[in-house]
Amino acid sequence: MLSLIKKINNEWCLAIDIPKDWKSIFKIFFWIVLFLMTLTWSVKGTQFNLYRISLGIEGISDILSRMFPPNINIVSRLIKPTIETIQMSIVGTLLAITLSIPLGVLGARNITPNPLLYGVSRFILNALRAVPEVIFAIIFVSAVGLGPFPGTLAIGVSSSGMLGKFLGDSIENIDPGSLEALESTGANKIQAIVYAVIPQILPEFVSLGLFRWEMNFRASTILGIVGAGGIGFELMTSMRLFKYQEMTMTLIVILTVVALVDFIASTIRKKII
Amino acid sequence: MLEIRNLSKTYNNKVIALKNVSLTVNKGEFAMVLGLSGAGKSTLIRSINGLISVEAGSIEFEGVSVSNKENINKIRKDIGIIFQQFNIIKRLTVLENVLCGRLAYSNTIMSSLKLFKKKDINWALDCIERVGLKEKAYVRSDQLSGGQQQRVGIARALAQQPKLILADEPVASLDPYSAEEILELLTEINKKEGITMLMSLHNVMLAKKYGNRILGIKNGILVFDKQVIGLTEKEMQLIYTMDTSLIKEKQQAV
Numbered sequence: 001m002l003s004l005i006k007k008i009n010n011e012w013c014l015a016i017d018i019p020k021d022w023k024s025i026f027k028i029f030f031w032i033v034l035f036l037m038t039l040t041w042s043v044k045g046t047q048f049n050l051y052r053i054s055l056g057i058e059g060i061s062d063i064l065s066r067m068f069p070p071n072i073n074i075v076s077r078l079i080k081p082t083i084e085t086i087q088m089s090i091v092g093t094l095l096a097i098t099l100s101i102p103l104g105v106l107g108a109r110n111i112t113p114n115p116l117l118y119g120v121s122r123f124i125l126n127a128l129r130a131v132p133e134v135i136f137a138i139i140f141v142s143a144v145g146l147g148p149f150p151g152t153l154a155i156g157v158s159s160s161g162m163l164g165k166f167l168g169d170s171i172e173n174i175d176p177g178s179l180e181a182l183e184s185t186g187a188n189k190i191q192a193i194v195y196a197v198i199p200q201i202l203p204e205f206v207s208l209g210l211f212r213w214e215m216n217f218r219a220s221t222i223l224g225i226v227g228a229g230g231i232g233f234e235l236m237t238s239m240r241l242f243k244y245q246e247m248t249m250t251l252i253v254i255l256t257v258v259a260l261v262d263f264i265a266s267t268i269r270k271k272i273i
Numbered sequence: 274m275l276e277i278r279n280l281s282k283t284y285n286n287k288v289i290a291l292k293n294v295s296l297t298v299n300k301g302e303f304a305m306v307l308g309l310s311g312a313g314k315s316t317l318i319r320s321i322n323g324l325i326s327v328e329a330g331s332i333e334f335e336g337v338s339v340s341n342k343e344n345i346n347k348i349r350k351d352i353g354i355i356f357q358q359f360n361i362i363k364r365l366t367v368l369e370n371v372l373c374g375r376l377a378y379s380n381t382i383m384s385s386l387k388l389f390k391k392k393d394i395n396w397a398l399d400c401i402e403r404v405g406l407k408e409k410a411y412v413r414s415d416q417l418s419g420g421q422q423q424r425v426g427i428a429r430a431l432a433q434q435p436k437l438i439l440a441d442e443p444v445a446s447l448d449p450y451s452a453e454e455i456l457e458l459l460t461e462i463n464k465k466e467g468i469t470m471l472m473s474l475h476n477v478m479l480a481k482k483y484g485n486r487i488l489g490i491k492n493g494i495l496v497f498d499k500q501v502i503g504l505t506e507k508e509m510q511l512i513y514t515m516d517t518s519l520i521k522e523k524q525q526a527v
Contacts (some may be wrong), residue, residue: 181360181426184322185433186349186377194385195373199364 063244070248078234078253085230086257088152089217095156096163096216097209103160104167110179111171111193125168128161133219137228151228155216166208167201174200206272210265217261221254274300274469275321275437280330282316282493290316292493293330298437298471303463305484306473308512313493314473318441321471322352334437350377353430353468357442359422361429363415367406370414370425371397374432400428404458420451427458438462440472444479456483477509 019025106112107121136158140150174197182192224232231254238246275298282291290313298304306314319325321332323345332339334348353374361370375393376384383389389397401410404424409417414425423443430438440459444452460483463470474480480487481501489497489512496511 175360177356177358177360178362180324181354181356181429182373182376184324184349184352184354185374185429186346187373188346188376188381190381191376191379191384195365195369195376196362199362202364 067244067248069245070252071243071245072249074246074249075253078231078250081229081231081234082253082257084148085217085220085232086261088148088155088220088223088230089213089261092152092155092220093159093209093213093216095152096159096212099156099160100164100167103164104171105193107164107168108171110174110176111189111197113189121164122168125161125164128158129165130161131158133158133223134226137223137226141227146227146229148229151220151223151230154223154228155220159212159216159219163208163212167205170201170204171197203272207269210269214258214261214265217258218254274298274335275471276331276333277317277321278331278333280317280320280327280332282313282320282325282328289493291320294490294493294495295330296488296495296498298469300436300469301463301467302486303460303470303484304472304486304488305480306471306488306490307475307477307480308473308490309475312490312512314475314490315441316493317490318354318439318471318473321439322349322354346377350433351436353433353435353438355423355426355430355438355440355443357445359419359426359446361414361422361425363422364413366411366413367401367417367425367428368394368397368410371400371428371432374400374429377433396434397428397432400431401425403431403462404428418451419447420454423447423451423455424458427455427462431462435468437469437471440470442473442475445475452479459483477513 019028103121103125106117107125109118112118112121133154136154137151140153144150144153178196178200179192182196187195220228220230221232221235224230224234225236227233231250235247235250235254238244238250277294277296280291280294283289294313294317306317308314316325320327321334321339323339327340334352337344337348339345339348362373369387372384372389372393375389375397379389379393398407398410401407404427406417406421406424406428409421414422417425426443438459443459444455447455456479459470459472462468472484481504484501486500487497487504488495489508491512497508499508
């Protein structure tokens with residue numbers, strides 16, 4: 001191994017191997033060229049251009065000047081939809097957790113009762129994650145009408161995909177020894193889950209659920225766009241009516257609540273772990 | 274009480290873990306399985322309670338075959354097992370861990386709500402006292418030292434009221450002092466409660482000091498099976514030397 005260490009001078013040595021044969025050098029060169037080509041291709045495709053941004057500064061300052069100062073008078077009108085959005089995020093997240101538990105347990109290779117159920121629940125979890133929240137919102141709005149209820153359903157169903165996937169993954173990562181030990185006592189599968197799996201995954205799952213709650217609050221502001229209730233609906237209305245100062249005020253309220261939700265979530269997380 | 278006949282196991286069709294092992298363990302014995310890492314000790318221990326499926330040969334515990342899946346949970350109730358890595362659940366208290374040994378005797382729904390019969394809890398507390406952790410019963414297990422964690426493992430095995438305790442390298446992750454303490458505790462349990470012990474170890478000194486019978490394993494083959502009294506140095510060295518001539522003889526004999 002000593003031959004790998006390249007002496008640079010009397011004080012410094014290089015601890016990694018530098019390839020000397022042409023094949024390895026060509027390989028490295030190939031990957032660098034491929035990366036640069038992909039990058040150029042993507043920059044062209046997105047029409048990424050710093051010069052064009054500099055030309056647009058005028059436009060940016062124009063819209064910003066119309067956004068400020070924020071219209072404080074509408075705050076009283078925003079209270080109700082804000083509370084509604086918080087409620088949507090809470091119920092939606094709890095719904096997601098409820099849906100994700102059976103899918104996650106069946107979708108964990110080490111405790112699933114049979115491989116077919118494993119495949120089916122992993123497929124459902126992938127499908128749930130592939131569909132954006134807004135699509136679910138449209139579906140549920142047409143099913144149960146406008147308002148916060150379809151928004152809550154959309155949040156619950158779409159975030160169960162991510163929660164279930166992470167739950168399944170963290171169950172697969174538990175210490176196999178503890179599961180083996182529980183099996184050895186003659187305990188059945190449910191008992192093994194309660195005594196070996198739950199204690200090991202609980203802190204991780206709780207902190208994931210709290211993180212998802214934060215995400216869901218932000219998501220529920222978007223869902224207003226399709227008429228699924230909450231503060232997002234106010235945001236959309238002021239945007240469509242070109243009332244930019246009201247829009248800024250709504251954004252400030254959203255930012256404040258996001259910070260509050262983040263604070264509450266991290267406090268709970270610290271208590272649990 | 275334990276009858277193993279012509280047991281063989283190969284992993285991935287390549288690595289031979291056990292080859293034609295036959296042995297009988299009698300009630301009340303303290304038998305040590307001795308051998309180098311990778312000799313097949315763990316495979317032997319773990320196949321006895323069905324953690325590893327048997328490939329060829331048979332294992333009978335009190336006349337019941339281990340390979341029969343319907344019997345396995347019944348047999349597991351009667352066999353406690355202690356692991357090298359303790360395999361206790363660190364986020365549970367000592368008492369909860371020891372009660373895991375009573376799960377097979379408890380109602381699924383009640384035990385899932387952490388409800389146990391009074392006599393089960395009292396028995397678990399007795400087991401905790403037996404291993405010297407009376408004061409720690411309600412402490413979370415991750416706050417205990419390695420030696421103490423292994424005591425929790427022993428208490429969990431005792432809670433099952435087993436007829437046989439298997440131990441897979443129970444002291445390999447402990448310091449020498451804790452190791453001897455654990456082995457003394459197991460010897461005492463073996464003598465006083467009459468629970469049969471089958472333990473794998475790689476330390477000859479400890480095996481001779483605490484066991485009363487030694488089973489030497491090398492490259493998956495049982496090279497000797499003798500009482501500790503009357504065991505010669507030469508025989509002991511058999512399992513640790515790289516000389517394979519004696520093993521070849523044994524193989525041919527089989």
